[in-house]
Amino acid sequence: MAARILSDFGTGSRPLLKRIIAADVLRLTGICPFSTVLSTSSSSDLSKRRAKFTSSHGRTFFSKSIPPEAVGPVLFGTGFLGVVLGIAWWARRKESQYADPSYHPVYEKRPSPNSSATTAGNQASASNTSIPSESTLPSHVPHVIIGAGAAAIFAARAIRASDPLAKVLMIAGDESTGEAPIEETGGRTPPPYIRPLLSKGLWWRKPERRKQMLNAEGDIRKHSWLFYEPLSYFVEPSELDNADSGGVALLRNNRVTALDPDKHRVTLASGQSITYDCCLIATGSGPKRIPELELCSLTGIDLTKHERITYFRNLRDYRKLQALSDKLHATGGTIAVIGGGPLGSELAISIAGEAKAPKGAKVATSAEFSVIHFVRENAPLRKLLPPSLASLVTRFEGQKGVQVVTDAEVVRAALADPKGSPANGQLRLTIHKSSPHGTGLVEESLLVDHVVCVVGTEPRNELAASAGLELDPSNGGFSVNSELEARADVYVAGDAASYWDSSLRCRRSSGHLNFAEETGSLAGLNMAIAGRGSNIGSSRTLDTELMPAAKTYDPRPLAHSYQPSFWCSLGPGATWDAVGLIDSCNLLTRTCRLETPASGDETIKEVSNFPAVVFYLTPNERKLVGILLWNLPEDLYTDKEYAAPSRLNLARKLLQDQIIIQSSDGVDEVTQLTALARQFDLAGEISESYAELKAFTEAKKLQLEEELAAAAAASTDEKPSASDKPDQKTTLSQPSDRNNEAPKKLNKPKEPVTSSP
Secondary structure, rough: HHHHHHHHHHHHHHHHHHHHHHHOOOOOOOOOOOOEEEEOOOOOOHHHOOOEEEEEEOEEEEEEEEOOHHHHHHHHHHHHHHHHHHHHHHHHHOOOOOHHHHHOOOOOOOOOOOOOOOOOOOOOOOOOOOOOOOHOOOEEEEEEEEOOOHHHHHHHHEEEHHHOOEEEEEEEOOOOHHHEEEHHHHOOOOOOHHHHHOOOOOOOOOOHHHHHHOOOOOOHHHHHOOEEEEEEOOOHHHHHOOOOOOEEEEEEEOOOOEEEEEOOOOEOOOOEEEEEEEEEOOOEEEEEOOHHHHEEEOOOOOOOOOOOOOEEEOOOHHHHHHHHHHHHHHOOOEEEEEOOOHHHHHHHHHHOOEEEEEEHEEOOOOOEEEEEOOOOOOOOOEEEEEEOOOHHHHHHHHHEEEEEEEEEEEHHHHHHOOOOOOOOEEEEEEEEEEOOOOOOOOEEEEEOOEEEEEOOOOOOOOHHHHHOOOEEEOOOOOOOOOOOEEOEEEEOOOHHHEEEEEOOOEEOOOOHHHHHHHHHHHHHHHHHHHHHHOOOOOOOOOHHOOOHHHHHHOOOOOOOOOEEEEEEOOOOEEEEEEEEEEOOOOOOEEEEEOOOOOOOHHHHHOOOOOOEEEEOOOOOOEEEEEEEEOOOOEEEEOOOOOOOEHHHHHHHHHHHHOOOOEEEEEEOOHHHHHHHOOOOOOOOHHHHHHHHHHHHHHHHHHHHHHHHHHHHHHHHHHOOOOOOOOOOOHHHHHHHHHHOOOOOOOOOOOOOOEOOO
């Protein structure tokens, strides 16, 4: 014990302690628990003070007098040691806390040095990881998020930005909730990622680049923009309770089976219950299924179980379809894509594109390879686009090597060889097509190697029954108010939410990325606001001194008023962005395009990449409820130094104004729509004018810099007297006529032409 005391105090106290020990006043004669009893006589003489050490059994070890000169140093040393330890603890705790996570790196924990070198055996065992036991999970978490998609990660970011010490548990679930483990993440469920890249961006890359993008380890800003955050951003669920600075934990392979809003409790598949202060439902949506195609019509074999039919939705679906596409590109085969929405067109074009080989080698596509796109309507995207643009999409897909079959429905699927292996061989599809004269249906059959179904999505609302939450009968989403709250302290964001659109005066849902990100952020802020005033649980409160003055938040919940946008990119010449209600079947469509030398109904057929604006109007009131921008960039002009006005923000403003398009005061509908379309600058004249103005200002800036340099050189070489020194201000204010020319006069703007479908 003496040696331990010496090492704790340091070298400065050793002579004093050695003298105390040498006085033989702290000698121990046994090794057992003991207690100290101080007995003080009534006399004030310190020499009579004695220390008596007695064991727990009443045995006295020694009774010695403590010299008066030793009492002070012992007490001083003990107090000094306590002060040193307290300062060290406070300094360490202070370093682990920060005011705003946005000022610091995104990593919540240090990445493992061997995380990238996962062996195949470890991957196989990780994929079969058992559900975590109750002892490894916290019993209470202030913020629980059910789901691990775009809405979930944006909500977690908003909570952490509002409260840097907040603890968030994100429950990703298992394969039944939509996301399956992949090899690149060690056989575990991947972290949140940008889903639209699965049908576009990943297909255009080389295999080496794809592998880098699927790697969620390390600093993903250097090698991948697929994932929102790396794996090192998340803390382990078992460590969340002990995280002094809070954090976001990602719980995988364990889904939520029940939600009890009254008791503020979620129940997991493992049987454990976790209480919360605020809960967010961000379960997203799942693919709509076609039951008649899942079973072989001849043998009853489950074709989805043998991976003959793919409901394209997640990263694992992409990896399998990419590998199959590369194989059939080389050996020959047919892939059928069923679905007339944007995802169906994007996938069909991506699959039909040129296959990418490792290290830049070219792959010779077999002449027997083909992609067939089945659409129930008379053209792809017919439910969204007016007929003129939908027919253009049909021709665009044909130019990319896709065979589009319209007015067709696949009703049955069967193994071409019922006696063969279900995992191999071809499938025979039975197709019902409209007769050329529209008098009935014609049945046809087709042999294919694989079927991809993308016929839409539906919200995952399984928790509604246990939670007693209201569902929207029109779209199946959880009904929420303007604050995205379904019940007290229960919020819904993303695809699963059915919200009230204050601009369009209707209840609607959206399954697009921009909506998920915006509603996730809003729900996260409202959860952080509600969590501060909650008396449930024992969540830590944030020290106000840690928050900068500029980072204060309104304690009132925020209402949803943002108009989300969505987009589709099939390739150069067929891209569009949209805001509002886009429904060409139930709304009136008016297309405004540039006037071209061609005339008549063949105008649109002759143009492949013309810009246009499509307005969507209600049938009776003629109210503007949707705007689609065809082949128009989002920004009105390009500038690397300054932000440019956005065409989408202009569209949002027009929808917010609730414009009624009606003929009045001698102004007809065409004139009104043409005036609205002119604001979007279809001809790009604003961009051209800005470019000329930018070039003019750059030339003037360069001229002034040259004249300043010449004046400075002249003053240095000649060194004139004060009376002969030229007036530099007068010289600089008179630039040469050569560089003082005004920008060229612009031509007369081209007038857009408005047409009905």
